[in-house]
Amino acid sequence: MPRLAERLRRNSRKLTGPRQAILEILRQHPHPMSNKEIHSALPQGGGDLATVYRLMHLLEKSGMVKRFDLGDGVARFELIEEGDDGHHHHLICTRCSGVVEIEECVMGELEEKIAARNGFKAVTHRLEFFGICPDCQK
Amino acid sequence: MPRLAERLRRNSRKLTGPRQAILEILRQHPHPMSNKEIHSALPQGGGDLATVYRLMHLLEKSGMVKRFDLGDGVARFELIEEGDDGHHHHLICTRCSGVVEIEECVMGELEEKIAARNGFKAVTHRLEFFGICPDCQK
DNA sequence: GAACGAACTGCAAATCATTTGCAGTTCGTT
DNA sequence: AACGAACTGCAAATGATTTGCAGTTCGTTC
Known part of the structure; x- marks a missing residue:
């Protein structure tokens, strides 16, 4: 606090x-x-x-x-x-809007490749997953 | 047409x-x-x-x-x-808002893993890249 | 520990993207 | 040519977010 x-x-x-x-x-x-x-x-x-x-x-x-x-x-x-940059993603239920935090991020490599290929600098990304959660499938 | x-x-x-x-x-x-x-x-x-x-x-x-x-x-x-589902991503310049289309998508595997791990169905994703384009770096 | 100014606050009005109600118009079909 | 469902323009309604302003509060100074 x-x-x-x-x-x-x-x-x-x-x-x-x-x-x-x-x-x-x-x-x-x-x-x-x-x-x-x-x-x-x-x-x-x-x-x-x-x-x-x-x-x-x-x-x-x-x-x-x-x-x-x-x-x-x-x-x-x-x-x-x-100290953290807060970078992570979410898995959102399109029915109930419930949110699951996803720590894993495999973008690093692709991101660099894309940045280099297009001459962009300071490339970041925004990624979210959407689906139907277990409860809402019932 | x-x-x-x-x-x-x-x-x-x-x-x-x-x-x-x-x-x-x-x-x-x-x-x-x-x-x-x-x-x-x-x-x-x-x-x-x-x-x-x-x-x-x-x-x-x-x-x-x-x-x-x-x-x-x-x-x-x-x-x-x-016949296409239009699935692709973009690389957007945060200065001039210019857009580059990115055809490549390596999400498939991770997406399935995340879906399975959390019990979600019909999982899709939204991914966009942001950075500074060559022109705006000058 | 009183005073002072910058930062902050509540409130209402302004913006912006998007949606909607409605009465009149147009398309595709009969 | 006629008819009804779809469609359209226009204006008003929503909903998220921002902003102007006058009054309030915090952190610092003396």
Whole structure:
């Protein structure tokens, strides 16, 4: 807890009430959360939706959260460990929207090949898997 | 040209003026286009933006176009060949938004492994590469 | 521990992409 | 030529996200 606060301060930022509450919510959720989800998880009066949006932008710029695009037009975020780049993928159920984290990533080699072949620099990628989870198959 | 029209008809659909114009635009563009781009490429009075949105939904359902999400919150579409599933990826320049088509896809094996490991069925994936193109590096 | 300014906040209004309701139009068929 | 289902333009509705602004709060300074 004090670690998160410190990371925020390091970016010459203030640790306000709403921010503490939002960081706490993020810390309790290992899965990507949308701004709206974060907002409703906040204790009543815990902060405005616009405040959540603004903080997520800030945290993203500061490298404290990673933005994920799960294909439904809603941005989602996950807190990332210090020193980590948060790079990983998800397996999303198209029926219930459940999410499974996928740590494995075999893109490295292909990515480099593609970058070199096309003369691109600083190439990264975005990869998500979609399917139907065990429960939804019943 | 008659082929596209026929494919549309096959889905018991009408081939109207605006639709012909939109299909023509799509046929001339080998890269993903957004609804707005398609709309402005239309000859003046060639159709309403809502009409473009509606047709793209229809074409997507009919399997005539594939929707791509390049990460900027705007849906883009590409015409796909008959019999093809249109599966491929893109390398997008984060500076100028230029797009390079990537035919290669090494996901098959990993995808199956992930599906099996998590008990998911009908697993697909969405993958796009981002980087800085040669021109924008100068 | 009071004062100060930058950073932050809530709230409402503005944007942007996309969808939808509706009344009038057009295509393909009868 | 007539008919009904599809389709269209236009405007209004949605939904996510952003922004302007006036008031509030944090971290620092004295």
